[in-house]
Amino acid sequence: MRCQPSHFKKVYQWLKSQHPCLLCDSTSHRLLALCEDCEAELPWLREHCSQCALPLPKQQALCADCTHNPPLFSKVITPLQFAFPVDTLISRFKYQQNWPYGQLLSALLIQHLSYYFDEGGQRPDLILAVPLAKRRQRQRGYNQAQMVCDWLAKALQLPNPQQLVLRTRETVSQQGLSAKARRDNLHNAFQITQPEQVKDKHVVLVDDVLTTGTTCSIISGLLVKHGAARVEVYCLARTGKPQTVQM
Template sequence: MTCQPYFLTKVYQWLKNQQSCLLCSAPSARALALCEACEADLPWLGSQCLQCALPIPDQHALCTECTHNPPFFSKVIAPFEYIFPVDTLINRFKHQQNWPYGKLLSHLLGHYLNYYYDEGGLRPDYIVAVPLAKQRQQKRGYNQAQILCDWLSKELKLVSQPQLIRRTRETQSQQGLTAQERQKNLQYAFHVPQPERIKNKHIVLVDDVLTTGTTCSTISSLLLEHGAAWVEVYCLARTPKPSKYRLSP
């Protein structure tokens, strides 16, 4: 359909020429549509939980939730906290089809991951987008996680497997639900149609934002049950807890 970014070639011209910064409108003086000053001011994720990337004071610790109720994914890699202006950029990409904002953040995530690989991080066998509920995707016209996954697979030369996980039923929005309600809401919501393809594989789930991690943990559990070696999560941003910076005892 024409709302997909693949048909909007003009939005990619900013990658090829010197551009104005998407945040302050000043000349960026480089191909990236982001000036150096605004890039430095972005809410880069600093010290964080070793497993779920929740912002915490001690970068060598687990948060309380991962200590007492660990998720099934082994690690989250995200460059940003989900606060201004990154939250605004993601929402405009996700809900208003502003592809340049998504492409910019995807490009920054790609640079972040290249550094992670250079420092010894392992490249996955497959990356796969978190599936969106069918009715929600039909209403929106696209799955922003799949768009991110496609961009990352091309930039980082990773193998994308869009059919590796399927959504089997509609679920209500996770927003506003308790942890127990979130888990129940996602019960039997996903399916691995070809489990032999994931046996002993390192798989990465791609999403735009990680909030509680329930969806990614549910999918990770399913992948591990079907023989995956381990599962990581790549996302643009990590939402901090309202009661910020709780450490495990």
């Protein structure tokens, strides 16, 4: 007597699987653990700056910051604004080890990127996570940006070399610092360990949330200095103006 169910039965059960929605706990008959009603109510990023993805009240090419002091990355790609309930999901993923929330938001980003590529968006050559300070990683036990990067790399079949970008020194938290103080805080804080891997490559940096973009801009400048042809940023969500951020 066979205890192992047939392949047909496995596939049938998978097709009939029901997931509780992670937001409202109702049954979702989809592969995503998110029902259609909750998906429709998410704070999708609509009008935004074409470079840094800052949410804007109306369509325009660039925000004021990117017009007068453009970041060193070419483009930010993200589907969501950092607003309720996305802010809560990211906080629980980031600080409370609730991996399913991070996986759900990463799945939404993967869907967004797949559509972007289908519409002619340029696929990158490799994908890298923004490194976390060693002290914070020891306290937290993981780097949430690296987890998102791993999920994206697997789904999009992109190289994801580890330890290519390192933090070389501890820095204070960026929260509450002015733009200049943020830049000063991160001066000489990163290192590219194998520059030959980024030369002439389209590189993507992955983070959970983009706030001011200072960290990603500094790392992008370092990658470009070592020969990267283009640097973009993928993130789960984009904040509004820094003064409105609650996290």
